[in-house]
């Protein structure tokens with residue numbers, strides 16, 4: 109395995125496709141492809157089996173399979189991995205096939221799949237196929253439906269995929285530790301009819317959270333609430349891939365939540381509809397327009413929208429989840445005059461810098477020094493200055509003329525002239541109408557009466 113890994117790395121970390129598998133003559137086990145890249149590897153069209161339109165896993169990849177007598181064979185290897193969460197911060201996680209989350213498994217409604225799971229962890233594991241109706245004995249609950257997979261052993265799961273949808277896989281063995289260490293992945297079941305539920309762009313990612321103390325690299329697995337790395341596919345802003353689309357594209361984003369809290373995911377710009385849950389696709393008549401959808405723990409939501417040109421922020425709306433590591437017990441110093449105390453402290457600590465009297469924005473502006481192997485509380489540069497973000501934040505970048513299958517970052521949006529908010533100056537006086545001050549006798553003034561109903 110080590111030898112194979114080096115071989116693949118030497119080849120530029122390209123995925124080893126199903127075609128290359130026979131090289132080993134692999135008596136029984138299909139090759140376990142390895143991928144350690146942290147940028148999206150858009151999967152090619154399926155080389156065999158029923159056709160489908162692959163998903164684009166943010167900062168991730170899809171697992172190649174081997175077709176054997178009409179059965180799709182996949183090979184997952186549960187193992188320790190090193191994952192860069194964002195430039196400047198690496199984490200010691202557990203994952204599958206070189207990455208956390210593990211590779212996305214994609215197959216088609218009606219497919220029979222055989223999934224080999226090799227355990228290279230120091231403790232037993234299992235794989236549960238979250239939301240997939242499988243024979244009870246294939247459900248992956250250690251002790252309940254199967255014996256645990258001991259370290260060094262390989263188990264095999266086999267079932268027929270009965271219904272199209274978006275699902276997740278994760279251990280059901282020492283779950284608290286193994287999921288806090290990053291063991292999870294997506295399982296996408298495409299419809300048998302390639303035209304059903306068809307979209308132009310189909311993104312997918314998992315929400316995960318980690319508690320990694322500044323300077324450390326291994327998550328504290330006993331943490332229940334105070335996480336500091338709020339990730340999409342085990343990446344944090346500015347390490348999360350942008351979601352690139354062409355104007356007019358029908359775009360789907362599938363989001364699964366395997367953290368320990370809910371995440372209201374909010375998208376700026378075009379309104380979307382919730383079109384899918386773990387339970388399947390929502391009938392057209394039951395969909396409703398939204399700009400934020402809350403994703404509870406253990407849930408998946410698929411949203412769809414028609415892309416409009418621009419740079420549209422997409423993020424969790426819990427403000428602490430778009431932040432990097434920070435102390436949650438820092439006092440609020442807004443309005444506090446720190447000058448006198450700063451003078452006294454700087455006699456003891458020459459570099460002391462009082463902050464916070466006017467909010468925390470200056471922390472993003474000046475990129476304060478931080479310990480090794482952690483991330484700033486807020487960071488990122490946009491075309492107009494500091495973004496002051498972290499954690500669960502990315503940008504839907506919609507442009508005219510993006511080619512189909514093109515996911516490369518197109519850079520910042522070029523706003524048409526006169527469409528950017530700007531400073532108001534005195535010269536504008538003639539051009540811009542003054543704000544109207546309503547007068548008491550203004551016939552159009554509407555007031556809300558204490559009774560709750562409107563009157564004039």
Ligand SMILES: [Cu+2]
Pocket residue numbers: 338370371372424425426429500
């Ligand atoms: Cu959140």
